[in-house]
Amino acid sequence: MSNPNSANEGASELADAATGQIGPSPEQVAEQKTLFGHPTGLYMLFFAEMWERFSYYGMRALLVLYIIKGFLSRSDGEAYAIYGAYTSLVYATPFIGGMIADKLLGARRAVVLGGLLMAAGHLVMTIESEIPFFIALALLIVGNGFFKPNISTIVGSLYPEASPRRDAGFTIFYIGINLGAAMAPLLCGYVGEQYGWHYGFGLATIGMLIGLAVFVAPANITRLLILSAALLSGGTMIALNWNEVIYAFGPNLLVALCLMLSGLIAFIAISKSGMPSWAGEAPNPANLKRSFIGPINREWAVYIGSFLSVPLIAYMVLNTAYAGWALMIGGGAALVYLMIATIRSPKIERERMQVVLILMFFTMLFWAFFEQAGSSINLFTDRNVNRVFPTESVTDDQVGDTITVEVTQGLTGYTMTEGETEKVITMGDIDSWREEKRESVEWLVSDDDIGMTIKGSEVATSQYQAANPMFIMLFGLVFSSLWVFMGKRNIEPSTPVKFGLGIFQLGLAFAILWWSAVNADTRGMAGMGWLLLSYLLITTGELCLSPVGLSMVTKLSPKSIVSMVMGAWFLATAFSNYLAAVIAMFTGVEHGDETGAFPPPIETVDTYANVFGPIAIASIVSAFVVLMISPILTRWMHEGHDATDDNATAEA
Numbered sequence: 123m124s125n126p127n128s129a130n131e132g133a134s135e136l137a138d139a140a141t142g143q144i145g146p147s148p149e150q151v152a153e154q155k156t157l158f159g160h161p162t163g164l165y166m167l168f169f170a171e172m173w174e175r176f177s178y179y180g181m182r183a184l185l186v187l188y189i190i191k192g193f194l195s196r197s198d199g200e201a202y203a204i205y206g207a208y209t210s211l212v213y214a215t216p217f218i219g220g221m222i223a224d225k226l227l228g229a230r231r232a233v234v235l236g237g238l239l240m241a242a243g244h245l246v247m248t249i250e251s252e253i254p255f256f257i258a259l260a261l262l263i264v265g266n267g268f269f270k271p272n273i274s275t276i277v278g279s280l281y282p283e284a285s286p287r288r289d290a291g292f293t294i295f296y297i298g299i300n301l302g303a304a305m306a307p308l309l310c311g312y313v314g315e316q317y318g319w320h321y322g323f324g325l326a327t328i329g330m331l332i333g334l335a336v337f338v339a340p341a342n343i344t345r346l347l348i349l350s351a352a353l354l355s356g357g358t359m360i361a362l363n364w365n366e367v368i369y370a371f372g373p374n375l376l377v378a379l380c381l382m383l384s385g386l387i388a389f390i391a392i393s394k395s396g397m398p399s400w401a402g403e404a405p406n407p408a409n410l411k412r413s414f415i416g417p418i419n420r421e422w423a424v425y426i427g428s429f430l431s432v433p434l435i436a437y438m439v440l441n442t443a444y445a446g447w448a449l450m451i452g453g454g455a456a457l458v459y460l461m462i463a464t465i466r467s468p469k470i471e472r473e474r475m476q477v478v479l480i481l482m483f484f485t486m487l488f489w490a491f492f493e494q495a496g497s498s499i500n501l502f503t504d505r506n507v508n509r510v511f512p513t514e515s516v517t518d519d520q521v522g523d524t525i526t527v528e529v530t531q532g533l534t535g536y537t538m539t540e541g542e543t544e545k546v547i548t549m550g551d552i553d554s555w556r557e558e559k560r561e562s563v564e565w566l567v568s569d570d571d572i573g574m575t576i577k578g579s580e581v582a583t584s585q586y587q588a589a590n591p592m593f594i595m596l597f598g599l600v601f602s603s604l605w606v607f608m609g610k611r612n613i614e615p616s617t618p619v620k621f622g623l624g625i626f627q628l629g630l631a632f633a634i635l636w637w638s639a640v641n642a643d644t645r646g647m648a649g650m651g652w653l654l655l656s657y658l659l660i661t662t663g664e665l666c667l668s669p670v671g672l673s674m675v676t677k678l679s680p681k682s683i684v685s686m687v688m689g690a691w692f693l694a695t696a697f698s699n700y701l702a703a704v705i706a707m708f709t710g711v712e713h714g715d716e717t718g719a720f721p722p723p724i725e726t727v728d729t730y731a732n733v734f735g736p737i738a739i740a741s742i743v744s745a746f747v748v749l750m751i752s753p754i755l756t757r758w759m760h761e762g763h764d765a766t767d768d769n770a771t772a773e774a
Contacts, residue, residue: 515574
């Protein structure tokens with residue numbers, strides 16, 4: 123799923139709830155209705171989170187393309203900088219939102235506040251003006267800070283601490299995350315690119331509002347809303363792609379069927395009972411009503427403060443350097459704190475924290491490279507990957523004829539002759555023709571045009587971002603079962619070895635991207651098969667690293683600072699997103715004086731290769747470093763030992 127990404131998104135939700143969660147009393151558990159052994163409230167939360175991830179990834183799939191091709195018409199470098207500032211702050215704010223909910227607001231109120239802010243952000247995004255655009259991004263950042271860490275906390279509250287079904291419940295919740303992430307590019311991305319950006323953002327708005335309504339509406343209304351939205355959305359995905367080739371239609375059909383089946387199951391579950399009223403309540407509701415300043419109580423102080431923070435966040439996204447400074451200051455302070463805490467810890471805790479800090483560094487590198495999916499890989503897909511399945515192509519006997527060809531990406535890189543003028547077609551030309559509602563153009567065929575697409579089925583750029591969450595859905599349980607299978611036979615790799623394997627697979631993915639770029643055809647176009655293979659390896663690498671890493675944090679961190687360590691882990695991920703934007707800037711190309719003017723693909727393909735190659739080398743070298751030091755790190759983890767007992771013995 124993309125760092126949404128994705129196993130990172132799903133595992134982070136699980137880890138958030140794993141730290142400090144206080145479960146319900148046995149009496150409250152006994153009162154809950156269940157379906158398939160799980161509380162019915164889980165299925166409601168499944169859809170609330172699914173629609174929130176739909177809205178987030180729907181916007182994420184379009185953001186870089188929109189900044190470059192939409193009314194802003196920014197350069198590649200500027201688009202990458204804005205994207206990096208946005209995604210990094212999205213990962214930083216949950217640390218604050220989680221603390222506010224834990225100490226004062228409660229998870230339920232935090233989720234509602236976050237949902238409202240995010241819905242407002244998606245809605246404002248439909249306004250084509252610069253100031254509203256950055257206000258919209260800020261609303262999404264602040265809203266995500268309240269929504270993301272707290273809905274998973276509510277999931278955890280439905281189970282007793284020692285419940286054997288707890289992990290299975292989070293697995294179901296995790297599927298909802300990736301289902302929403304897979305839907306978003308296929309629906310929002312397709313509509314945004316084909317029919318207009320504001321329609322794509324509008325769908326994201328509707329998705330967020332549905333997710334919020336699912337969370338707050340009465341059970342009977344919720345179940346009808348879930349089923350109708352699932353059937354309508356699934357039916358729309360099928361209808362929009364009904365006439366496409368199987369390679370384009372197949373993923374939409376698979377996700378649509380999963381969505382409709384999930385909606386039916388949730389409809390049945392919630393018919394028994396909705397979410398219990400005690401789930402996600404404030405730790406001390408009376409504190410919310412205490413005065414903060416004059417007539418403003420503490421609850422309203424949080425609401426007002428959240429809205430007042432929006433202009434500041436918007437300014438930081440507009441002036442991206444400030445976002446970088448904020449992350450460096452916050453991350454630096456957290457690192458210094460953790461290093462001091464590590465030095466002061468007894469031997470077992472100190473060595474365990476050293477493992478966490480070392481692997482945190484390599485995790486930061488992993489996500490910095492992984493997040494190219496939303497930036498440089500996204501533009502490489504748009505400009506230099508052949509995304510068209512041809513149904514009719516130019517043949518030898520058509521040379522010299524003037525024929526009518528469909529406006530598809532399949533024309534990119536070919537030379538069009540009009541009178542005495544020759545022009546190499548770029549994605550900028552394709553986009554301009556589509557804005558003019560031109561479905562076809564007249565083309566004088568030359569020898570070089572043999573094999574060119576006359577008619578074909580084109581897969582939208584943003585839809586490829588569904589590959590990661592779909593692979594997560596297909597292989598997530600496979601990897602989980604694999605670790606259990608190997609563990610029972612005492613052959614399961616250690617956590618550091620899994621990290622090394624994950625980073626190595628990421629390196630192989632970028633090596634494939636580099637190979638596809640340096641072996642592009644004479645037009646500078648690479649095959650989409652290489653792109654999908656790279657996404658598969660990125661996903662399997664993610665499955666080796668992300669869930670394992672977050673589980674490691676909860677196991678190795680001293681209990682007194684586990685929440686702080688988890689917050690620092692996410693701050694490192696936030697910095698990774700900022701670093702990812704800096705790396706992506708090396709793939710930036712000049713657009714020319716005209717709006718939407720791009721160089722021909724043959725001139726841009728080497729630019730991407732020159733970045734993907736070094737990323738592959740850096741990843742593979744990092745993987746070998748981790749594998750080489752893994753015996754030391756494994757020893758420092760002291761698995762099977764109780765740190766408290768060992769430290770007491772050492773001190774004695």
